[in-house]
Amino acid sequence: MPIPLPVSPEPWSVPDAPLLPRLALEPTMSREGVFDGAWWPRSDNVLAELPDLITALGAHLGRIVRVGLDISAWNGVPGSVTVNGLAIRINWFTGSDATISVTRGFQDHFLLLVVPPGSLPAMATSAMARASATGNHTPAVELLIG
Numbered sequence: 001m002p003i004p005l006p007v008s009p010e011p012w013s014v015p016d017a018p019l020l021p022r023l024a025l026e027p028t029m030s031r032e033g034v035f036d037g038a039w040w041p042r043s044d045n046v047l048a049e050l051p052d053l054i055t056a057l058g059a060h061l062g063r064i065v066r067v068g069l070d071i072s073a074w075n076g077v078p079g080s081v082t083v084n085g086l087a088i089r090i091n092w093f094t095g096s097d098a099t100i101s102v103t104r105g106f107q108d109h110f111l112l113l114v115v116p117p118g119s120l121p122a123m124a125t126s127a128m129a130r131a132s133a134t135g136n137h138t139p140a141v142e143l144l145i146g
Contacts, residue, residue: 021052022115022124024132025060031110033136038128038143039100040115046074046090047081054083057102061110064088066103073097073114098140113140 025037041049046069054064063086071077071092080087091101102110113131115124127143130136 021049021056022128023053023056023112024128026132026134026136028134029061030134032134034111034138035099035113035131035136035140036110038113038115038131040119040124040128041117043117044073044075046077050081050088050090051083054081054088054102057110058084061102062104064102064104066091068093068101068103069114070094070097070099096140098144113143115144119144 022040022042023037026033026035029036039053041053043049050067054067058064064083066089067081068091069077072094077090077092080089082088098114098116100112100114102112104110113127115127119127123144130138131140131143
């Protein structure tokens with residue numbers, strides 16, 4: 001059973017409250033499946049979304065040093081982003097807009113399924129649960145179609 005991380009309230013429930021990332025990680029961190037978890041960003045604005053994701057992942061995985069993502073899935077992808085005073089390098093690639101790679105050390109990568117921002121909650125919740133299940137080997141495209 002995946003460990004669901006806290007999901008923040010909707011923006012209108014608490015004025016000026018930060019939104020926690022919608023994130024689920026594989027509970028054992030055994031690295032036996034295709035994905036180590038899943039993330040459901042609220043938008044395709046990488047500068048708005050990445051800092052909170054990196055902060056949340058850092059609390060569970062340790063210091064994040066690099067993120068790899070599909071440049072075609074995001075708006076305004078810079079070469080790096082500063083989070084909590086630390087510069088995080090951003091690498092980009094094409095052809096895999098449903099994933100994000102997170103590196104916390106030399107060759108220590110975690111792969112997350114990225115649920116598209118506009119997804120319906122039921123589909124997003126299901127995809128996140130399946131992607132963060134221990135030993136899951138289902139490809140991203142199959143996770144995202146239900």
